[in-house]
Amino acid sequence: MSDSPDPGETRTTERSRLRLSTSARWTLAALIVVIALIVAIWPRSSPDPAPAPSGVSTDSTGTVPGLQASVSDDDMIKAREKAGLQPCPAEPGPAPEGSALKGVSVPCLADGSTVDLGAATAGKPMLVNVWAHWCGPCRAELPVIADYAEQAGDRIRVLTVQGKEGSENVFLSLNLLAEIGVDLPTVVDPDAKIAAALGIPRVYPATVLVRADGTVAAVLPTVFDSVDEVSAVVDKYLGVAA
Structure with missing residues (x-):
């Protein structure tokens, strides 16, 4: 005949599990904040320039006279x-x-x-x-x-x-x-x-x-x-x- 578990020991184990679950949630939240900060400060490359209007020829540098540069x-x-x-x-x-x-x-x-x-x-x-x-x-x-x-x-x-x-x-x-x-x-x-x-x-x-x-x-x-x-x-x- 097996021994019955001690009620006091059972309650202690449940409280430990609860504390572990709460601690894990706070750790996850802190990790999310750190990732967000890294994304926010990570250097970004400049966006590509707007495409030339249809029918407008560009020079060898891709400059569109009148749009991206002055026109001579x-x-x-x-x-x-x-x-x-x-x-x-x-x-x-x-x-x-x-x-x-x-x-x-x-x-x-x-x-x-x-x-x-x-x-x-x-x-x-x-x-x-x-x-x-x-x-x-x-x-x-x-x-x-x-x-x-x-x-x-x-x-x-x-x-x-x-x-x-x-x-x-x-x-x-x-x-x-x-x-x-x-x-x-x-x-x-x-x-x-x-x-x-x-x-x-x-x-x-x-x-x-x-x-x-x-x-x-x-x-x-x-x-x-x-x-x-x-x-x-x-x-x-x-x-x-x-």
Whole structure:
């Protein structure tokens, strides 16, 4: 017949196990804290630089002119020659008194000259398309706007605008236009003067239809997928059939 375990001895063993379990938990918690501190102070390598925008060539060092480095005058001359943009509108002026663009002067992307838009666009209805070189939908829409301009001919003036967001790097704007084969007259809106004057929301792309007297007929923050779509809204708001 076996001896029964002593009750006092059993309770002592259970307390020892409990103390061991509690001690193990505190040890584990301390270990986690130490590992977290090591991770926090461990030296990290620098992140990889952002990839170049699509269609932008880089030099032997991987530098993208206009994005990661300043652009030389020679780079800009070559970019403008490659883009081959049509001249910005001349200044028949003066701007009509009620013109939304009266007194708005901005740089011409083709040559860097200053254009008085109110005077330069007076007397003819106009389609203004605002875009940015980093905007995917703009890349798709600009050729549609160019095809519409060719179809409409002299019945309407078509002007594109590199918006404020992206105007810091017009080298990339020229690069985009050269890549997609769009040579429409283009101005730059670095201070958002055009956007403010025409009431354009901060979305890209956006199209504004302007009457011959310079007043705004419609602001259309939308993407056009076809020439027929552009023709339809121009006919609706300006009465100009392409």
